[in-house]
Amino acid sequence: MNPKDRIENIAIYAKDKNNLALDEYPQEARELNYRWLHTLRVAQYGKRLAKLEGANIEIVLAGCLLHDITKLSNVSKDFNHGRAGAKMIRPFLKKLEYSQEDVENICYSVASHVDGFADFEHPRTLEAEVLNDADKLDRFSSYRTVLSLSEFANKEYEEFISAVENRVKYLERTEKEALTQTQSGKKAFGKQIAVQMAYLERLLADYEITALPNL
Ligand SMILES: [Fe+2]
Ligand SMILES: [Fe+2]
Secondary structure (H helix, E strand, O other), rough: OOOOHHHHHHHHHHHHHHHHHHHHOOOHHHHHHHHHHHHHHHHHHHHHHHHHEEEEHHHHHHHHHHHHHHHHHOOOOOHHHHHHHHHHHHHHOOOOOOOOHHHHHHHHHHHHOOOOOOOOOOOOHHHHHHHHHHHHHHHHOHHHHHHHHHOOOOOOOOOOOHHHHHHHHHHHHHHOOOOOOOOOHHHHHHHHHHHHHHHHHHHHHHHHOOOOOOO
């Protein structure tokens, strides 16, 4: 099977699991839909970072499309969802004519994407690092900033502003945590946070000038 067909098969496999979950758990539709859209963006970020880092693009894309498979299919949502996902996808990957080494690299990338640990022996790989960074980039996207503030948008202005201040503090803490593992990921993450900060600071600056000017 050629790489293009393999990636298409993987995308279909992931979306099929997502569709089944949507049928079975309609009350979870918002989260399940979000998870698929997140998966697509992580794949885009992953492709970009893989090129910059010289990682194997096909392995990174496969990992990105499958990294949250247990969340996509509503099987597991906790910090073990990566390790559970690796177990789920291994038999499927073997059918796609990947080498044993590639199967293990994809499974390791998926297993370790949450906290850096797999529950089987495998050396760290560049592809796993790229997947980790792609996932973290989408966790701090502009859309996530909007989502974090949306529930406060219709509240009193002061309450909204205190939510903005809390978000600023959260992003400041996040920046110090150094969640990324590659140079390109670190750079992109820094930019991602800076964009959010600039917007949040503008919101706070507008609050500061919400007063009658002195003559
Ligand atoms: Fe995840
Ligand atoms: Fe994710």
